[in-house]
Amino acid sequence: MRSIAITEIGAAPAQLNLPEPEPGPAEARVRIIAAGLNPLDWKIADGMLKDSVAYSFPLILGVDGAGVVDEAGPDARFGVGEQVFGRFSGIPRGLGTYAEYAIAAEDDAVVPMPDGMLYTQAAALPTAGMTAVQVVDEAGAEDGTSVLVVGATGGVGRPAVSLAASRGATVIATARADAADAIRGLGAAETVDHGRGDLAEQVRAVHRDGVDAVIDLVSDRAATESLVPLLKPGGTYISTVWALNPDALEAQEIRGVNVQSVPTPELLERVVELVQTGDMRIDVEEEISLPDAPAALARSREGGARGKTVIRV
Ligand SMILES: NC(=O)c1ccc[n+]([C@@H]2O[C@H](COP(=O)([O-])OP(=O)(O)OC[C@H]3O[C@@H](n4cnc5c(N)ncnc54)[C@H](OP(=O)(O)O)[C@@H]3O)[C@@H](O)[C@H]2O)c1
Known part of the structure; x- marks a missing residue:
């Protein structure tokens, strides 16, 4: 599958063709349609989490994503065909969201997509x-x-x-x-x-x-x-x-x-409600395609963001 990954800490993110992940018994595999970019992504590439998380390479970047479940373990919270979005915790397994597929683990802050929400809008929300x-x-x-x-x-x-x-x-x-x-x-x-x-x-x-x-x-x-x-x-x-x-x-x-953000499904549901009532606005500044993600990460480092960057996978 197409993905944006690093091969070692400090390496430049690049497009790599990697095997599709398989979900465990309580996991769902999500065909990612859109991924959200966060400064956390290039900080992870720089090794920010190296003392708290075991890195495995190649490491696909990205924690926010939205897509459709295409395979689900017998005990998964979601069924095949469900549209979901949220914050994925696959980084320690090298399975981020800048890829065609990501794994929603049992406890991840991943929830069903609200009716009428676009994948690109949903991918901007979680973090x-x-x-x-x-x-x-x-x-x-x-x-x-x-x-x-x-x-x-x-x-x-x-x-x-x-x-x-x-x-x-x-x-x-x-x-x-x-x-x-x-x-x-x-x-x-x-x-x-x-x-x-x-x-x-x-x-x-x-x-x-x-x-x-x-x-x-x-x-x-x-x-x-x-x-x-x-x-x-x-x-x-x-x-x-x-x-x-x-x-x-x-x-x-x-x-x-x-503050250390603690993502939970309940907190993400609150975000959805606040966005739907208009009490909170999350602006998408730009939508880019997957091959442009390394350049977008480099821009994020330089500052000047005016909202969220969303990657169409
Ligand atoms: N602890 C956690 O759990 C947690 C969770 C989420 C985010 N974060 C961190 O929080 C930070 C912000 O995240 P983000 O997603 O909002 O980043 P972002 O999208 O890159 O936005 C940063 C904004 O700050 C502005 N800025 C830069 N320097 C500034 C200064 N000295 N004074 C005022 N504004 C300045 C930038 O515009 P200009 O460059 O034009 O000034 C830009 O609009 C990141 O470092 C991120 O990693 C931490």
Whole structure:
């Protein structure tokens, strides 16, 4: 089957022809129609998980996907012909979603596709949507609160902005000039251009009393330290890139949370509901074909995402 894989940690992702996987007794094999691209994919190729997960090569990249079950073990949750999507956990077996077939394991956050949803739309939802729900929950976003979203213009940022705003929070979001209108369209009350001067200063100029929460999807340790003083005492700082030292923040009366997304079928069902009610928006920036995935991964590394990239397999 056609796939995009690496042959060793650090190798450039390339198109390889690999054997089709066979499902175990409680597994379903899914003919992947669309796969979602996440920064996690090139981080895995760089070896980010090498200390926690056994890598096996060739390793097909990709964790998000949508497609049709074409073979199912006797104890599988899904039957042949069912349309499913979600977050697949095949990476330790080298079986990612950038391929014609992937395996949905028993406990994977893979669920039936909602009626009327396109495969390309579904493939964009899992990692970005579930992470957005988790960070907005952690931030306690609700009526009367203020939330700064740093990294708001990308895959996770857009659903996080729209969900926090729909819960009534006043959302201040980072956006370069080209993306500012779109981010306000998602419900942000204000945008701040992180490419034009000091971010903390720009926010403080408007919010002298500070903000209740920061959802930070991009900053490293040093950058988070410059933003911490924006928080009100008792405020919450959330990082998806593990940039925080929660103990040091506690001494400053700030709750620091390094979020590790925990995908479950229940959380993915919540994402579906929030998207269908319009409370959360997940924007697809571009659809590409499988041979173009290595170039798209290289672009993702460079930054500048304006939503999700979806790969048509
Ligand atoms: N811990 C977890 O479980 C978990 C789950 C999901 C994602 N993540 C991580 O969270 C991060 C964000 O994911 P994503 O899918 O949203 O990435 P993405 O789609 O690549 O989006 C990142 C966005 O941040 C913007 N950006 C870059 N530098 C910035 C800065 N200094 N200030 C403000 N905005 C900036 C980028 O636009 P410009 O380059 O134009 O500024 C881009 O729009 C990734 O590192 C991902 O691996 C972690």
